[in-house]
Amino acid sequence: EVSRRACAGFISLYRQNVWRDRHVVNMMSAGLVHPDVKIAAALAHLFLGNKTKGLEGILDESDDEDEDDANETIKGLVGSKKTKKREKRIERAKKSIKKASTKRKSKQDAQGHVSFVAIDLLHDPQTLAEKLLQRVSKGGEPFLFRLLILHLTARLVSRHSLLILNLYPFLLKYLTPT
Structure with a gap:
C-alpha cells in the first residue's frame, strides 16, 4: 500500500511538471520491475505517455x-x-x-500529442529493456500486462536503437497463429 501511494505521488508530480529530471525518471524506471503488477503497469503507462491510464489502476479511482x-x-x-x-x-x-x-x-x-520525454531521460535503457523482457518471458502475469510491458520494451528499443537479441523471437511467438 505504501509503495502504491509513493508511486502515485511520483506519477502525479511528474505529470504536473514538478519532478521532471533524470534522477526522478530513473527512480521511476526501477519501479517497472516491482513485483506488484499495478505499480509496474502504472509506471509503464507513464513511460508510454498514456495520460488517462496509470493512476486509475493504482488507486482505483473512477471518472465515470x-x-x-x-x-x-x-x-x-x-x-x-x-x-x-x-x-x-x-x-x-x-x-x-x-x-x-x-x-x-x-x-x-x-491525447493526440504524446510525449516520450521520460523514455529519453533514462540512464541505462539497455539494461531496463532486458529486465522487462526477462520479466515478461517468465510468465505468470496477466496477458494485458505482458502486452503493455512488451509495448514499452519495443518503444525503448525504437527510441534508443537498442539491440536485444531475444526480443524478436519472443515477439514472433505472439505473432504466429496457433
Whole structure:
C-alpha cells in the first residue's frame, strides 16, 4: 500500500511538471520491475505517455461516477408519475450525462500529442529493456500486462536503437497463429 501511494505521488508530480529530471525518471524506471503488477503497469503507462491510464489502476479511482449517478437518477424516475419536479430532475440528469460525455471526448482528443520525454531521460535503457523482457518471458502475469510491458520494451528499443537479441523471437511467438 505504501509503495502504491509513493508511486502515485511520483506519477502525479511528474505529470504536473514538478519532478521532471533524470534522477526522478530513473527512480521511476526501477519501479517497472516491482513485483506488484499495478505499480509496474502504472509506471509503464507513464513511460508510454498514456495520460488517462496509470493512476486509475493504482488507486482505483473512477471518472465515470457522475455519469453513473445521472443514469441511476433517470432509471429511478422513469417509472414514476410525471410531475414538473421529476421532469426537471430528468433534464438535469440528461445534461450532466451529455456534459460528462463531451468531457470524455475532449480528453480523448487532447491525447493526440504524446510525449516520450521520460523514455529519453533514462540512464541505462539497455539494461531496463532486458529486465522487462526477462520479466515478461517468465510468465505468470496477466496477458494485458505482458502486452503493455512488451509495448514499452519495443518503444525503448525504437527510441534508443537498442539491440536485444531475444526480443524478436519472443515477439514472433505472439505473432504466429496457433
